[in-house]
Amino acid sequence: MADVFDCSEPARREEGLAAAAAALSRGELALIPTDTVYGVAADAFTPAAVTRLLAAKNRGRSMPVPVLIGEASTLAGLVATVPPVANRLAQAFWPGGLTLVVEHAPTLAWDLGDAEGTVAVRLPDDDVARDLLRRTGPLAVSSANRSGRPAATTAAEAQYQLGEHAAVVLDGGPRVDSRPSTIVDCTAPIPRVLRIGAIDVDRLREVVPELTD
Numbered sequence: 021m022a023d024v025f026d027c028s029e030p031a032r033r034e035e036g037l038a039a040a041a042a043a044l045s046r047g048e049l050a051l052i053p054t055d056t057v058y059g060v061a062a063d064a065f066t067p068a069a070v071t072r073l074l075a076a077k078n079r080g081r082s083m084p085v086p087v088l089i090g091e092a093s094t095l096a097g098l099v100a101t102v103p104p105v106a107n108r109l110a111q112a113f114w115p116g117g118l119t120l121v122v123e124h125a126p127t128l129a130w131d132l133g134d135a136e137g138t139v140a141v142r143l144p145d146d147d148v149a150r151d152l153l154r155r156t157g158p159l160a161v162s163s164a165n166r167s168g169r170p171a172a173t174t175a176a177e178a179q180y181q182l183g184e185h186a187a188v189v190l191d192g193g194p195r196v197d198s199r200p201s202t203i204v205d206c207t208a209p210i211p212r213v214l215r216i217g218a219i220d221v222d223r224l225r226e227v228v229p230e231l232t233d
Contacts, residue, residue, distance in 0.1 A: 022051065022179060024189040027056075027148050036190045043187035049073055051164050052152060053192030054088070055145040056117050056200055056218055057171040058178035059161040060186065061088075061152075067131040070160050073119040074133065076185035079167045084133030085160040086119055086140035090153030095141055098158065100125050105228055106206040112227045115145035116219025117201040132160055142201055148192045157178040163200065173198045204231070 025036025026136075032095055040050040047069040050061045060076060062069035064087050078098075089095060092114050099122050105118045124139040132139060144150060149167060153159060163171040164178035172178035175191035183189065203215040204224065213221055213233035225231050 022183045022186045022189045022229060024191060025177065027053075027067075027095055027190055027192045029209040033190075033198045036188065037152055040190055041196060042189040043070075044156050044159065045141050046187075047072070048187040049076060049182075049185055050152075051175065051182060051186045052149055052161070052171075053117070053146055053175070053190060054149050054161070054196065055195075055197070055228050057195055057198055058164040058175060059088070059149075059175055060164045060178070060182050061159045061161045063129075063156065063225055064132065064158040064160040070130070070132055072185070073160060073162060077162060077165070077167050079162070081133040081180060084135035084138075084140070085162050086142060087158045088149065089134070089143055089158050090140060090150045092143055092161065094158065095120075095122075095143075098122075098124055098128065098141060103206045105211045107226050109204060109206070109211075109224065110143070113219055114141075114143040115150070117145070117197070117199070118142065118224075119201045119203040119215075121203060121205040121207060121214065123207050132159075138205060138207055146192065148190055152190070171200065182209065 061071040071077040071106040202217040202219040
């Protein structure tokens with residue numbers, strides 16, 4: 021049974037962050053709030069933990085797990101070169117509901133699924149998630165639901181669906197905007213929207229007019 025921490029209480033929040041960071045470092049899973057929906061998190065650099073995450077969701081390797089970071093500057097450490105368009109989008113919409121697909125550095129020792137050299141990266145606009153990420157470094161995070169079921173917008177829903185697979189649950193309260201993040205592929209010369217979500221395409225085009233969808 022996962023340990024649940026109410027992050028609205030400062031003392032419990034601190035205990036929860038410490039417990040989640042410790043569990044993740046051991047290769048276990050944690051259920052955490054993000055600015056969109058609740059997520060199931062694993063250490064991005066522990067392949068066995070990512071495999072455990074995929075198994076918990078009943079999801080195959082054909083849908084690689086995105087990575088959350090705690091600071092925008094972390095992106096530069098994950099890629100060989102940050103595409104200029106990714107920089108522009110990150111400056112405009114991070115932290116927030118925008119995921120950027122970039123080519124990751126070939127030296128990184130991770131296995132997020134059949135990503136073919138790319139990684140989907142996001143800086144969430146949630147204090148609990150970012151505090152955790154600052155302690156752990158990049159985390160592989162997917163929505164906290166079994167594949168094909170609705171995404172969890174409360175800690176209780178996340179625990180109901182995936183609690184048996186997680187060591188720690190951080191309860192950050194209900195999520196108001198349950199739309200998933202918008203995903204933009206920045207690996208090609210012309211950036212392309214892969215999924216429309218929390219950020220509208222019109223807003224993206226104010227920053228990157230050449231964007232296609």
